[in-house]
Amino acid sequence: MPSHHSFVGSILDETRLELGEGPVYDPDLDCLWWFDILGRSLRRLDLATGAASAHALPFLGSVIARVDGSRHLIASDQGLFLRDLASGELSHHCELEPESRGNRSNDGRMHPCGALWIGTMGKTAASGAGAIYHVAGKTVTTLFDKVSIPNSICFSPDGATGYFVDSKVNTLMRVQLDPATGLPTGAASVLVDGRDQPGVFDGSVCDAKGDIWNARWGGGGVDRYDAEGRHLARYDMPAERVTCPAFFGRQADRLMVTSCWEGLDADARAADPLAGATFELGVAVEGRIEPAFKL
DSSP, X not given: OOXXXXXXOXXXXXXXXXXXXXXXXETTTXXXXXXXXXXXXXXXXXXXXXXXXXXXXXXXXXXXXXXSSSEEEEEETTEEEEEETTTOOEEEEEOSOTTOTTEEEEEEEEOTTSOEEEEEEETTOOTTOEXXXXXXXXXXXXXXXXXXXXXXXXXXXXXXXXXXXXXXXXXXXXXXXXXXXXXXXXXXXXXXXXXXXSSEEEEEEEOTTSOEEEEEETTTEEEEEOTTOOEEEEEEOSSSBEEEXXXXXXXXXXXXXXXXXXXXXXXXXXXXXXXXXXXXXXXOOOOOOOOOOOO
């Protein structure tokens, strides 16, 4: 049985986001970035000062990755864009699904080699409308199609194993990868069947030991699994709809967790008053800094 831990963390940002997602730590600026996807907003929290800010976006952004000291890459419903840090100016980088404007980007993560895995889904979560792609420079390769809600994309520290889930199916998948490219070398298989547990697999990160930390949307917790799929621990959260974790800090020894209130009516929001806030888990972790995207 997994160990069970009450929440000992804190609120990093009180702002209630409709769909908080895509958090990442930026070691160049010592800050956190994340999105309110449906609010078309990119948020920033400077760790040294505690100052928070919001930047309006012209699209539904969901994933951000460092490129260099002056630019980031953002995945959105309109494709991939480079964002200039100084001005906020956006320039188009490449398309994901030029014929599928009914879709938007969702979960994604950087592979250690510098390639991006990014998932798409229908804006109304239509079954099988999305896919998971591999982006190397401007080369986009379809990895898995007919995906409904792509989530839990993360990688082992050596880059030889990838993980992902279709949250409508709710089984965490494992696939062997070429560490040099981040491309699969075989078929995916089920690592954890989550269908008999409350809630569904949402975003995940993989720590320096290879353990997987997963935000359990609708389950009000963060779960930790080892590389063989054994459920090691459950950490309670003060919101039911947690969405995605991210390691942060100079030593990557802290964990932030986003959440959402999407789909909750007034009564449900009153019953879950911290839905949409952004949290720190409050336990020491052995995390990793996300690699930069290679143009």
